[in-house]
Amino acid sequence: MAGRRVNVNVGVLGHIDSGKTALARALSTTASTAAFDKQPQSRERGITLDLGFSCFSVPLPARLRPAPGAGPEPEPQLQVTLVDCPGHASLIRTIIGGAQIIDLMMLVIDVTKGMQTQSAECLVIGQIACQKLVVVLNKIDLLPEGKRQAAIDRMTRKMQKTLENTKFRGAPVIPVAAKPGGPDAPETEAPQGIQELIELLTSQISIPTRDPSGPFLMSVDHCFSIKGQGTVMTGTILSGSVSLGDSVEIPALKVVRKVKSMQMFHTPVSSAVQGDRLGICVTQFDPKLLERGLVCAPGSLHTVHAALISVEKIPYFRGPLQTKAKFHITVGHETVMGRVMFFSPAPDSLDREPVLDSFDFSREYLFQEQYLCPGPATAEADEKAGQASAGHGPRQQWALVEFEKPVTCPRLCLVIGSRLDADIHANTCRLAFHGVLLHGLEDRTYAESALPALRVYKLKQKHGVVERVLDDHSVIGRSLFKKETNIQLFVGLRVHLSTGELGVIDSAFGQSGKFKVHIPGGLSPDSKSILTSALKKRGRAGRGEAAKPEEAERPEPAQPVGLSLSFKRYVFDAHKRMVQSP
Numbered sequence: 001m002a003g004r005r006v007n008v009n010v011g012v013l014g015h016i017d018s019g020k021t022a023l024a025r026a027l028s029t030t031a032s033t034a035a036f037d038k039q040p041q042s043r044e045r046g047i048t049l050d051l052g053f054s055c056f057s058v059p060l061p062a063r064l065r066p067a068p069g070a071g072p073e074p075e076p077q078l079q080v081t082l083v084d085c086p087g088h089a090s091l092i093r094t095i096i097g098g099a100q101i102i103d104l105m106m107l108v109i110d111v112t113k114g115m116q117t118q119s120a121e122c123l124v125i126g127q128i129a130c131q132k133l134v135v136v137l138n139k140i141d142l143l144p145e146g147k148r149q150a151a152i153d154r155m156t157r158k159m160q161k162t163l164e165n166t167k168f169r170g171a172p173v174i175p176v177a178a179k180p181g182g183p184d185a186p187e188t189e190a191p192q193g194i195q196e197l198i199e200l201l202t203s204q205i206s207i208p209t210r211d212p213s214g215p216f217l218m219s220v221d222h223c224f225s226i227k228g229q230g231t232v233m234t235g236t237i238l239s240g241s242v243s244l245g246d247s248v249e250i251p252a253l254k255v256v257r258k259v260k261s262m263q264m265f266h267t268p269v270s271s272a273v274q275g276d277r278l279g280i281c282v283t284q285f286d287p288k289l290l291e292r293g294l295v296c297a298p299g300s301l302h303t304v305h306a307a308l309i310s311v312e313k314i315p316y317f318r319g320p321l322q323t324k325a326k327f328h329i330t331v332g333h334e335t336v337m338g339r340v341m342f343f344s345p346a347p348d349s350l351d352r353e354p355v356l357d358s359f360d361f362s363r364e365y366l367f368q369e370q371y372l373c374p375g376p377a378t379a380e381a382d383e384k385a386g387q388a389s390a391g392h393g394p395r396q397q398w399a400l401v402e403f404e405k406p407v408t409c410p411r412l413c414l415v416i417g418s419r420l421d422a423d424i425h426a427n428t429c430r431l432a433f434h435g436v437l438l439h440g441l442e443d444r445t446y447a448e449s450a451l452p453a454l455r456v457y458k459l460k461q462k463h464g465v466v467e468r469v470l471d472d473h474s475v476i477g478r479s480l481f482k483k484e485t486n487i488q489l490f491v492g493l494r495v496h497l498s499t500g501e502l503g504v505i506d507s508a509f510g511q512s513g514k515f516k517v518h519i520p521g522g523l524s525p526d527s528k529s530i531l532t533s534a535l536k537k538r539g540r541a542g543r544g545e546a547a548k549p550e551e552a553e554r555p556e557p558a559q560p561v562g563l564s565l566s567f568k569r570y571v572f573d574a575h576k577r578m579v580q581s582p
């Protein structure tokens, strides 16, 4: 039996043409000639060799070895699976899928160009989805020999500076030439710096704690059939574990199959856990139907038409995140178009702890026309919007995302919003926000069945004036409603008089949008004199135009007394009710 092996996945990401594929190739061949002389390379490669996947093995570093057991054990190996991502627009979808299986990211930079648009995007994705980073400066052969070291040093410092404001501050930067001389150079031209890179990777890699609990989920990167045996899917286990005889679901095809056999590194196994690279043979289905995708414990994924997600804006994204805007939404391993609506905690729960990993339907939330950027720049904007943000943005914001077509995803999966239609030559970051899917709406008719329970409200204010006094406890107001407004809906809501009294809307008055306000505490003598002194003036001056007879004696204050009404309107309330707000 082969020795113990541990698999780690290393992503190869970077701008188009930075040399990712050349690097993956150089790493695989250099490592195999250095470390694989005992066995033919083909045997050593993982069972999965799909486009973009290659691997090499090195002896497992001592720091990663478990305490030696009894008896002699063959030397354990560390298998590094390289996940070579494309550099083009398709990159984001592929990487976000890929990034969720990556334990370490290699960011490949063309040393003659430095950071480019997609290098920056990769760095953003790395920050969202990866824990560790190594920057590889490639194509150092293109630097003039005499100035090579100085140019490498300069670019190294530049990259370190770029990383300073990221979670990868202090990550190593290493120079290489994956394919010196470029495409036309003879194959005999040896790559430079690859052995050093392998050593660096080996020293940087840590093996994340693998957790066998939770539902089984595997990202499939290759699928083929073996005559007489069944269909084989190969990939990486993202969560949970799987054993022989288990039933697994292929959600994209809506079929459940039994696990007939499994292999890791060409060796039959009876179970496998999170992080393992695995080939899994199930009873026959057409492999053409599933090129890439997910396989999972039956029923563990859900198909959602809309979702409530936490949102954090990606600072490099230019422009605001507007409610009602459409984004490409990558949910787990799928990307679809979705329309967003942003909201924040209601002012009275601003100081409550943010709800992580779940969404609380019992709370109220404040609708936002756009995502609020934290920091002083928006404090003013927040004030304008009438929010009690006391100079700081809300600690957490959410969005409702409505998908153009349903997506199948694990619970609490990563969500990334991007503008993949943006011009890829326009040097801008296409990634706009990221978050976690907190609650999926599985019902096709969620708009009627689920959304009314989402208590997101808009804060509305209406202003009018007192037209005249009826008696000590009532006034007539106008200019608060339109003629056609159904004032009945507002009856009972409180209004504030600019003179300080509190009133309650009592009833409509006439047909022109006027209304009667009851003042429970009565008008103060001062207010009364303001309101009635005007009447006298008006009475003396008379009216220029011919007034309707019943309005001729209208006591109208010269100094207007304002009436203001604040209320909440819940975005998903089908009845469009108004609810008093303080």
Ligand SMILES: Nc1nc2c(ncn2[C@@H]2O[C@H](COP(=O)(O)OP(=O)(O)OP(=O)(O)O)[C@@H](O)[C@H]2O)c(=O)[nH]1
Pocket: 014, 015, 016, 017, 018, 019, 020, 021, 022, 023, 085, 086, 087, 088, 138, 139, 140, 141, 142, 176, 177, 178, 179, 180, 181, 182, 183, 184
């Ligand atoms: N001079 C020189 N050319 C290199 C080096 N590495 C790669 N190249 C060339 O750069 C070009 C792009 O290399 P690839 O490996 O295909 O780049 P990539 O990053 O995988 O490209 P995409 O997958 O399309 O994003 C090819 O013509 C390579 O031969 C190097 O170290 N030196």
Ligand SMILES: [Mg+2]
Pocket: 020, 021, 022, 084, 085, 086, 087
């Ligand atoms: Mg490539």
